[in-house]
Amino acid sequence: MTLRNLILSALMVGIISGLSYGLFQQLQINPIIYAAEAYEMAEPTVDHHGEAVVDPHHPAVTTGHAHGEAWSPEDGMPRIISTLAANITIAFALALIMISLMALHNQKSAKPKLNAVRGVAWGMVAMFCIFIAPALLGLHPEVPGTNAAELEDRQIWWLFCAISSAIGIAILYYAANNFKLAGILLIALPHLIGAPLASEPGFANSDPVAIQRLLELSSEFYLMTAIGMLILFMMMGALSGFSLKIFFSQPV
């Protein structure tokens, strides 16, 4: 009963918020990704306007960096559908985590129970743990073709940062005053250790015109992902809090 309610609520929240973020991404973020990918290739051709020229004989240029031979969605509709499906699945999974933690809160904590408004606050905390701390303050959102440290190191640091931030905030909120310092330390720890950054910051492409354009694309990408994440997590938090209020009324 509980599990079914949790999954159905997360599905509802995930589909609504993931689809919204997916549409936002198609309109505002993907044009930046596609533009950056045009510069990502080893030997891009750049015309005198500084725009990358896509070589029609190398269609791989537009499908990005499909490593190896694995299936990769064709450009156009398949890629859009595939990305939307991934957006919705990630949003569903994040909503399931959020709703489960909210249910634990309602069950175990004497603090006020969840509703849509408190849900928005949870959404902002989630945005901090999942986007602001690991990405904006740490690894930075990357357009394709950005130099970066080893993928595994970055993934481990990202996960460590997200979990450490979440536990830190939970301690600040739930624990007795004596322990609150530990919460602050846990939030700060990933940044004291430091995100694994590229030994040589910049882009794979060394052409100065391309670098200039990639820098512009990077700052647009920062801004747009931040706006998109704000929309996503506000919706996710509000809807999750609302579903808690409806589907998980406390047993008397």
Next chain:
Amino acid sequence: MQNVQSSTTHQTASFAVSNTQQILVALGIGVALVLFIGFAPMELVHNAAHDARHAFAFPCH
């Protein structure tokens, strides 16, 4: 009418028993799914979720 009410009460009571375990199972499913779609190194998953991974600012390639 009374029947309906008593069965509701019964249901709420029984769902409180295994509640915490079920919540933890849901939490585990959520975490596993994020790791799979957002972080799994399999090329197929990477390619399909590529643009979404970038848009969520997950580390990607």
